[in-house]
Amino acid sequence: MASDLSARDIERANFAFSIYDFDGNGNVDAFYIGDILRGLNLNPTLAVIEKVGGTKKKNEKKIKVEEFLPIFGQVKKDKDVGCYEDFLECMKLYDKAEDGKMLLAELSHILLSLGERLSDKEVEEIIRDCCEPEDEDGFVPYVPFLKKMVAGPDPPAEETPAEEAQ
Template sequence: MSDLSKNDIERATFAFSIYDFDGSGKIDAFNLGDVLRALNSNPTLATIEKLGGTKKKGEKQLSLEEFLPIYSQAKKDKDQGCYEDFLECLKLYDKNENGLMLGAELTHTLLALGEKLEDKEVEEVVKDCMDPEDDDGMIPYAPFLRKMCDGWSKKGAAAPADAEPAEA
């Protein structure tokens, strides 16, 4: 934990407190991924499970003292991907190299590739992050991706304060 700065600890404490729903000083390990994502991390489901997250609510509780080393480990994880990495992936679907892709292809990608999302999750993401399709069913994918990387979550978390603005 010594590798966490004072600012990291303050941010982690604040995020932890948001998910301490009953004020007990503990969070449900089911919410571990959400807390880490609120701290601008992007762990995979496998990483969350490896760090102590659970798939069901109520199985395990984590105190702040248990959470801080987990956060420290998640910060070290370099296999998270970033905006630029994901942008390069979406460019594969940009057949005209004009910053647009079919909205249906984006939806299919969210449903079928990587850590697959459920239909309901995709509906939420599309509603919250995707610009309307044009007459040809195309959407600008960079703004969609920026909204995703800047902290969208099912819980409605705000974008991180240290997020970089999207490039034009």
């Protein structure tokens, strides 16, 4: 599986792995596999992380970079993840008026009950950070929400007119 990785991928994986090698001994706690994969711009589910050897508790298992590279290759190759267009089609199912809006209560329910379950606190945080304010009827536009969600926690900065002038 590691042979499927380019030299650049291996270099990136080694770097990401080294960040979580807190003792500098070439081992990383398997608890951090998901964090390393996310640092490599992948979005594994908790089930995938567990399947590839990640642990739910610290200090249960250690892995070496040679063991991590095939995991990275496997998760990178896995195409069972959605993209913006997939999510947009799903949201359209809740857009009864076909006006680009859905009930905030439905969005909250989706986040709480479908896929990997989120806590009430996590849903509140996502809605606060990614949703525009709901209108008087309880609707929110879902396209801006999806764009913010797909962009991730650190979206690329947009240049302001002042920066462009420099």
